[in-house]
Amino acid sequence: xxxxxxxxxxxxxxxxxxxxxxxxxxxxxxxxxxxxxxxxxxxxxxxxxxxxxxxxxxxxxxxxxxxxxxxxxxxxxxxxxxxxxxxxxxxxxxxxxxxxxxxxxxxxxxxxxxxxxxxxxxxxxxxxxxxxxxxxxxxxxxxxxxxxxxxxxxxxxxxxxxxxxxxxxxxxxxxxxxxxxxxxxxxxxxxxxxxxxxxxxxxxxxxxxxxxxxxxxxxxxxxxxxxxxxxx
Amino acid sequence: xxxxxxxxxxxxxxxxxxxxxxxxxxxxxxxxxxxxxxxxxxxxxxxxxxxxxxxxxxxxxxxxxxxxxxxxxxxxxxxxxxxxxxxxxxxxxxxxxxxxxxxxxxxxxxxxxxxxxxxxxxxxxxxxxxxxxxxxxxxxxxxxxxxxxxxxxxxxxxxxxxxxxxxxxxxxxxxxxxxxxxxxxxxxxxxxxxxxxxxxxxxxxxxxxxxxxxxxxxxxxxxxxxxxxxxx
Numbered sequence: 001x002x003x004x005x006x007x008x009x010x011x012x013x014x015x016x017x018x019x020x021x022x023x024x025x026x027x028x029x030x031x032x033x034x035x036x037x038x039x040x041x042x043x044x045x046x047x048x049x050x051x052x053x054x055x056x057x058x059x060x061x062x063x064x065x066x067x068x069x070x071x072x073x074x075x076x077x078x079x080x081x082x083x084x085x086x087x088x089x090x091x092x093x094x095x096x097x098x099x100x101x102x103x104x105x106x107x108x109x110x111x112x113x114x115x116x117x118x119x120x121x122x123x124x125x126x127x128x129x130x131x132x133x134x135x136x137x138x139x140x141x142x143x144x145x146x147x148x149x150x151x152x153x154x155x156x157x158x159x160x161x162x163x164x165x166x167x168x169x170x171x172x173x174x175x176x177x178x179x180x181x182x183x184x185x186x187x188x189x190x191x192x193x194x195x196x197x198x199x200x201x202x203x204x205x206x207x208x209x210x211x212x213x214x215x216x217x218x219x220x221x222x223x224x225x226x227x228x229x230x231x232x
Numbered sequence: 233x234x235x236x237x238x239x240x241x242x243x244x245x246x247x248x249x250x251x252x253x254x255x256x257x258x259x260x261x262x263x264x265x266x267x268x269x270x271x272x273x274x275x276x277x278x279x280x281x282x283x284x285x286x287x288x289x290x291x292x293x294x295x296x297x298x299x300x301x302x303x304x305x306x307x308x309x310x311x312x313x314x315x316x317x318x319x320x321x322x323x324x325x326x327x328x329x330x331x332x333x334x335x336x337x338x339x340x341x342x343x344x345x346x347x348x349x350x351x352x353x354x355x356x357x358x359x360x361x362x363x364x365x366x367x368x369x370x371x372x373x374x375x376x377x378x379x380x381x382x383x384x385x386x387x388x389x390x391x392x393x394x395x396x397x398x399x400x401x402x403x404x405x406x407x408x409x410x411x412x413x414x415x416x417x418x419x420x421x422x423x424x425x426x427x428x429x430x431x432x433x434x435x436x437x438x439x440x441x442x443x444x445x446x447x448x449x450x451x452x453x454x455x456x457x458x459x460x461x462x463x464x
Binding site: 093132136171176178 | 274275276322324325363364365366367368369370371372373376377403408409410411412414415416
């Protein structure tokens with residue numbers, strides 16, 4: 001397996017995918033065409049326009065970006081793809097469609113047999129065991145929260161540290177993830193903006209500049225530095 | 233119907249339920265006992281301790297606070313209660329238990345035939361048509377997102393305004409609610425901290441000091457002042 005699983009598509013003050021380009025050029029070095037899955041986007045932009053955005057972002061790496069909505073047989077196109085990019089948006093919406101269109105297991109099969117994967121935000125969330133550590137609003141109801149399980153842990157993308165100056169009484173991200181672990185045994189990796197996870201066959205490492213925040217059940221929360229292996 | 237549906241239980245720098253006490257004293261003026269439903273709390277505090285917290289908060293209004301977990305027949309205790317308080321926590325967890333224990337419709341029946349209701353946060357979220365405008369993490373999967381529908385709209389508690397200075401790229405609350413309305417037709421009322429909704433038979437009004445943020449499908453977002461009726 002070869003995958004780049006990023007907290008976000010866009011860093012503040014930078015273009016779409018820009019901060020990832022040096023890594024994406026290596027990751028996709030022999031790739032001429034990538035299949036783009038725009039299903040997470042809940043509106044404000046058509047599948048077509050989202051695919052154009054992806055194509056613009058990937059222009060310097062990959063000449064052809066094909067939106068899955070343009071293909072005749074979506075399952076087949078996933079199974080035949082040499083590279084796949086699942087963009088961000090709403091994770092509930094993405095997971096609902098992947099399950100209902102029977103694409104979740106095709107995606108898993110294709111990545112496991114070598115399709116080079118890129119995920120951002122919701123597209124990264126689905127690489128964990130379940131989507132249950134998403135930050136998104138349940139705007140639609142998926143039939144199952146189960147996801148690809150390429151990783152043996154869950155991801156919390158866009159991880160936000162506790163703001164001790166805030167007067168808002170909503171739960172902090174840390175509290176929410178600990179509450180998830182009252183009912184679930186998965187390790188959770190909080191990925192700060194600008195961080196990503198790289199899967200290189202059996203090696204899974206943390207990339208980018210910032211440390212990640214690691215939640216193991218019944219353990220003190222701790223941080224792992226960039227370059228560390230994520231092995232639980 | 234008589235209900236107080238509050239964005240939060242606790243304002244920054246104030247005690248549990250303190251800011252609501254003047255209204256609660258009127259709301260519960262002939263009530264000697266209230267049934268407390270602690271199911272939203274995902275951990276860190278037992279049902280018993282949560283019930284004690286509720287009792288301490290309500291001490292100056294109601295002498296007896298009974299936790300539903302202590303009752304023999306939970307459905308019956310809901311149907312016989314003269315007053316009911318559903319506390320905050322995680323909305324997914326609360327809704328899952330209310331559905332699985334067959335308490336959702338008992339709750340609706342009881343409130344409709346006169347039990348005086350108090351909800352905070354997750355306990356307020358369930359007064360809308362669905363829980364789909366919650367801010368909570370899907371730490372468990374409820375069989376349905378449907379809720380009490382005492383109101384003919386949805387609530388977004390702990391409403392947060394867009395922070396134009398933030399460099400974080402997660403979606404704003406406004407964006408999330410608009411995305412909800414791409415797939416759903418419900419009006420959404422964003423309740424800022426310290427705001428609550430009062431149901432007094434057929435009159436539904438906004439209380440507290442701050443305006444609420446109103447999302448009607450296909451309309452510009454607008455604000456309603458405290459004291460306004462919420463009629464959509």
